[in-house]
Amino acid sequence: MSSVIGQSYIDPRGDLLDKNRNPTTGEPYLDIIEITLVSSGSEYVGTIKLDGDVPSKTADPSIFIEWDFMLDTDKNPNTSPWGRAPLLVNDIGVDYMVRLCLLGDDRWGEIYDGLKNSFYGIDSYVADNQIKLTFSPEDIRGSTCFDFVVLVRKYGNKGAPDALLIFDKAPGEGHFRFEEGSVTYIPRVSALPNLPNFLILVGVVAVIPVIAIVIVALLKRKPKSNNNHRDKPQVSCK
Numbered sequence: 001m002s003s004v005i006g007q008s009y010i011d012p013r014g015d016l017l018d019k020n021r022n023p024t025t026g027e028p029y030l031d032i033i034e035i036t037l038v039s040s041g042s043e044y045v046g047t048i049k050l051d052g053d054v055p056s057k058t059a060d061p062s063i064f065i066e067w068d069f070m071l072d073t074d075k076n077p078n079t080s081p082w083g084r085a086p087l088l089v090n091d092i093g094v095d096y097m098v099r100l101c102l103l104g105d106d107r108w109g110e111i112y113d114g115l116k117n118s119f120y121g122i123d124s125y126v127a128d129n130q131i132k133l134t135f136s137p138e139d140i141r142g143s144t145c146f147d148f149v150v151l152v153r154k155y156g157n158k159g160a161p162d163a164l165l166i167f168d169k170a171p172g173e174g175h176f177r178f179e180e181g182s183v184t185y186i187p188r189v190s191a192l193p194n195l196p197n198f199l200i201l202v203g204v205v206a207v208i209p210v211i212a213i214v215i216v217a218l219l220k221r222k223p224k225s226n227n228n229h230r231d232k233p234q235v236s237c238k
């Protein structure tokens, strides 16, 4: 069941993962604790609240950190230049990435258009432990209803795709949908049928051949005679 959560969603503290999906620990500013997405005038404003203040530079110049709104603007998990990436974005197919980046002491906001394979600068605002990213429907091909997952990623090797170190995502499973000014949480759609109904179906299918065998056996069975003596060998009298 989907559920409307207004605009804000609270994410657990201390739920960082490594690239193998194992729990790990890291800097507090990697840990999402709340996300918000609102429509303000003609723009969207996404806010990520973290468990620690956003740094102005990384401790090591090879570290790359990004705080993202990953958008599935056509609400189709099968369309994405990235392909499916359930580790990071669960069950959506990302078409646009809206993010704040930090590499060394360089910090900037941008949007990546996956279909055009192009980057554009966007307004970003950082205050203590909060990041605000502003974009417009025109930036995402006019989409006013879209699915999304919020992501924080820390990479080594200046952000090389195979150098992922730590990440956090909200939600942990499923995704959010932004529609008519509200954010709705949509749980992951299971590939398996509903288990109780599935078991009932399996039970019915299994019983049908048993019933058929019993009916056939009953039809083949010879009727019993009421004159039991006719079934016994005749004994002649002497």
Ligand SMILES: [Ca+2]
Pocket (backbone or CB within 6 Å): 011, 012, 013, 014, 015, 016, 031, 032, 033, 168
């Ligand atoms: Ca978190």
Ligand SMILES: [Ca+2]
Pocket (backbone or CB within 6 Å): 072, 073, 074, 075, 076, 077, 078, 079, 080, 092, 093, 094, 095
């Ligand atoms: Ca898509």
